[in-house]
């Protein structure tokens with residue numbers, strides 16, 4: 054997947070399209086086969102809207118710009134039938150809250166098998182495939198459990214069922230939006246390990262959306278850090294989190310004790326997050342940035358390569374890297 058200059062505008066709550074809010078503002082990055090990209094940022098950073106644009110489930114009234122190149126085809130210019138076909142079969146999504154995403158009145162097996170039935174596969178074959186999918190997603194006794202309803206599953210099992218459902222169409226790209234946020238810590242770790250092993254075994258590309266740096270540090274090969282609808286930094290996960298090239302990434306890392314390497318104490322992020330609706334002029338991070346100076350208040354920093362494979366939208370990225 055190549056995302057190139059993606060723009061998403063949403064109408065204001067009073068419906069005025071002329072003063073739409075730019076939720077995603079010129080975002081670019083790639084997700085290569087067999088790799089996981091962690092998309093991180095505080096709430097309001099535009100990360101979920103970026104994922105929803107990829108899967109084609111943006112809210113009503115949203116308008117888009119730029120390109121979403123899926124194996125060279127621009128999905129933003131594909132018709133609704135083609136997008137429906139891509140969704141589930143080529144790209145699928147795991148949502149944060151499986152209870153909201155699953156239909157409460159249908160058995161787990163029926164929902165996981167839906168896409169296979171639509172493809173016209175015989176009943177017995179669908180049943181076998183569902184048992185296999187649930188088994189791969191770590192649901193115990195899948196042949197019995199497939200006849201349960203979502204409310205009969207624990208939170209962790211429901212998320213495993215969602216993973217089985219997402220894999221049912223044999224996608225090549227998996228989008229996971231805060232897949233473990235609703236789960237307790239021990240279950241989170243198991244689900245993350247599962248996602249990672251499925252991704253590696255099947256050579257899938259995965260875009261993992263999370264506000265939790267620890268989750269991303271565990272799983273991602275590459276990271277894209279978003280702030281107020283724009284990319285702040287992108288690069289290899291290990292390097293970017295160990296030695297950030299943007300003051301925002303540096304502040305994010307410092308706010309998480311387990312990721313921070315130099316001291317045991319966490320520093321809370323200073324100031325209030327900017328949102329796309331109240332994005333400060335020029336560098337959106339300048340009101341919170343300890344390095345801000347005059348240039349930052351008048352000139353939007355371009356995303357540029359500041360070291361091999363390292364991209365940053367900071368006028369003074371080299372200084373940040375050298376610190």
Ligand code: SF4
Pocket residue numbers: 299300301336337338339342343344345346349354366367368369370
């Ligand atoms: Fe801070 Fe300026 Fe860099 Fe923005 S451009 S992150 S304000 S130093």
